Amino acid sequence: MLTGGQLAGLIVAVFWAVLVSFLAYTLLKLARLLREATKMVADIGEQAGPLMDDMARTVRRANEQLGRTDVITKQVGTVTQNVSAVTTVMSSVVGGPLVKAAAFSYGVRKALGNRSGEERPPSRPQLPAQASRSNGANGGRGSTGGGRGRRR
DSSP states (O other), X not given: OOOHHHHHHHHHHHHHHHHHHHHHHHHHHHHHHHHHHHHHHHXXXXXXXXXXXXXXXXXXXXXXXXXXXXXXXXXXXXHHHHHHHHHHHHIIIIIHHHHXXXXXXXXXXXXXXXXXXXXXXXXXXXXXXXXXXXXXXXXTOTTSTTTSSOOO
């Protein structure tokens, strides 16, 4: 039979054997995990080169398109300036004489109408003058509406 010391030594030996077995199993799992991580990093490293090449090509194409867009934007600005200039010229060339012709024809009509001796009613209705404004019947407050800050 085993003595107390021998029994304690046996228990400690079994405990250490279980502990070492658990640590060995854990180290094997860790080694397998590190191998898989190494494979994954190697695969990513192999794919990174072509991905970087594709990305560089994409950036170059985007820069080319931006350059084209810049040229188009400048051309549109030039066209806008040209249209503005043509509008100004047309306004001064056509607008000025038309206004003068209209004013002349209005004056001729007015002169011929007054010459015949008939007084025609005005072409636009006239609003009657407001007596309250002309004689100061608004209580001496002036025309600002009682000092409320509104303008008329």
